[in-house]
Amino acid sequence: METKIQEIKKHKKTLRGTVVSDKMTDTAVVLVSRYVKHPKYKKYMKTSKKYHAHNPGNRAKEGETVTIRSCRPLSKTKSFEIVFAKEN
DSSP states (O other): OOOOOOOOOOOOOEEEEEEEEEEETTEEEEEEEEEEEOTTTOOEEEEEEEEEEEOGGGOSOTTOEEEEEEOSOOSSSEEEEEEEEEOO
């Protein structure tokens, strides 16, 4: 009797941001902004973070809005890949 083992796909984190640099080979820097509520003052603050994302063939250009998702670590700083690029 054979038992088939199905591969379980892990939930991959997806983020949306803007490409701020595409000068590296197959890599883009994506700025992701979000709003967080201050715990004491209850004011919403805009915070942003830059992610290095895999950009195969340098398809996404600077200024475009892109969607990135997590993947296995591709280098020391790169663990996201560009899934969808929307031109502005």
